[in-house]
Amino acid sequence: MARHIDYGNLMHTAMRGLIKTVLQDVAEHGLPGKHHFFITFDTSHPDAELADWLSDRYPNEMTIVVQHWFDNLVVTDDGFSITLNFGNAPEPLYIPYDAIITFVDPSVEFGLRFESGEDGSDDQPPEPEGHKPEERTESKDAPKADAQVVRLDTFRK
Template identity: 40%
Template structure:
């Protein structure tokens, strides 16, 4: 089998991260439309991630944030996004390079993306617990291990409709 000298994996990965970037750009300029909201999981130990020391101590490897009702100052660049969230009643500014993303989901439309991290082995680990005192819409949590993750079987109306999860592995040739 020929070696992929064009780097299709890298190209597809970059484009999938571009979907998250484009969505956050729209939300940053126009706000969240309808029932849309996002669960964004990222590696807290990835180079360029900036979170407060308390959050870093609670979530040394990975955290999932929710962008829904209470977030402020969403700024998006080509390489990263920054947002202020409330954790235990305290506002924290987060800076997250897109390369640190593990997953990006919008449960309102059953859409999700899972990413590979560049130059790092990723093992998803559940967090021990969410930040104490954090409100439901603000609670940082870690997603279950990939093998434990199951797409939602139904939407709010009870109609059977599988979630759309797109992972880079879908585009890789199996050896």
């Protein structure tokens, strides 16, 4: 049996740890400055907890905004719970870190996207994104561009 270093899963673990650290700071001190988050998560994840009407409305994924009004942010080792306002109705949510699909802070143009493999396992490292979450229009069947090797001495004077 060949042994290998699973960089994809190690990277996912590290980036989820980053999200945990950021949320823990927000839970203790509030959102600093203009920081706010768009968090897209898998609503069908077995450990995600949300009201039935929300899971019916968003059966696959949902994006929440943590900005002006949120309450009861509690950060644990496996996920976080938060109460958000949906049409003047406060709703508690529990989101496991491994249910997170994207985490974006548009105030500083920071974003992470967690890709998962065809078999459902996460095998790609998170991909930095721009300042806003966007849908990808790239077809899975589209041909991939070949990698190019660039010699560093091309840029030396």
